[in-house]
Amino acid sequence: MANQADIADTVKAIQTDLTTIVRGEIELAKAELVPQVKSVGIGAGLFGGAGYFAMNGISLLFLGLSALVGYFFASGGLGWDPLLAAFMGLVIVAVAMFLIAGALALIGKNKVSVKGPQATVAQGQQSVEAVQQAVGRGISDAEAEAAARKEARKEAPSITSGAPLG
Numbered sequence: 001m002a003n004q005a006d007i008a009d010t011v012k013a014i015q016t017d018l019t020t021i022v023r024g025e026i027e028l029a030k031a032e033l034v035p036q037v038k039s040v041g042i043g044a045g046l047f048g049g050a051g052y053f054a055m056n057g058i059s060l061l062f063l064g065l066s067a068l069v070g071y072f073f074a075s076g077g078l079g080w081d082p083l084l085a086a087f088m089g090l091v092i093v094a095v096a097m098f099l100i101a102g103a104l105a106l107i108g109k110n111k112v113s114v115k116g117p118q119a120t121v122a123q124g125q126q127s128v129e130a131v132q133q134a135v136g137r138g139i140s141d142a143e144a145e146a147a148a149r150k151e152a153r154k155e156a157p158s159i160t161s162g163a164p165l166g
Contacts, residue, residue, distance in 0.1 A: 021127050029120040036114045050104035054110055057097035067105030 080088070 018131070025120060025124050025127065028123055029117045032117040032119055041113050041116060043108045046104050046108030046111060050101045050108060051102065053097050053101040057094045057101060060094040060097060063090055077110075 075082075075085075
């Protein structure tokens with residue numbers, strides 16, 4: 001009966017240890033992923049900024065098509081037709097907006113990349129190895145104890161063997 005109580009206590013201790021290990025691994029994963037999630041949020045904001053500037057660029061292109069009445073280049077001494085001059089001025093501004101959008105998109109792309117929880121995976125592998133080693137030691141100890149009991153039974157006097165008991 002004492003053996004069964006010892007086994008039950010050991011199983012409970014193992015369950016408690018495993019629960020503690022799993023909770024620790026979860027906390028480690030949280031600690032490792034929170035900064036990366038914040039970086040992803042910043043990257044998403046930069047993508048939003050890139051979209052805003054891209055939409056402004058498109059708006060400027062449409063404004064350039066509808067506002068061909070200006071003549072910036074025509075009054076600058078180039079001799080261009082006033083409508084064509086106004087259109088080219090707005091196109092240049094639109095190209096600048098697209099360049100800004102492209103730069104923000106590249107920065108955002110670099111911020112969005114997320115690495116897996118490397119420290120958590122490494123710690124988890126160490127925990128698994130430790131549990132495997134502990135199980136192996138437990139099996140070896142159990143086999144050794146079983147062999148010792150078997151040997152003790154062989155050497156113990158038996159009532160049916162006819163050998164004197166004392």
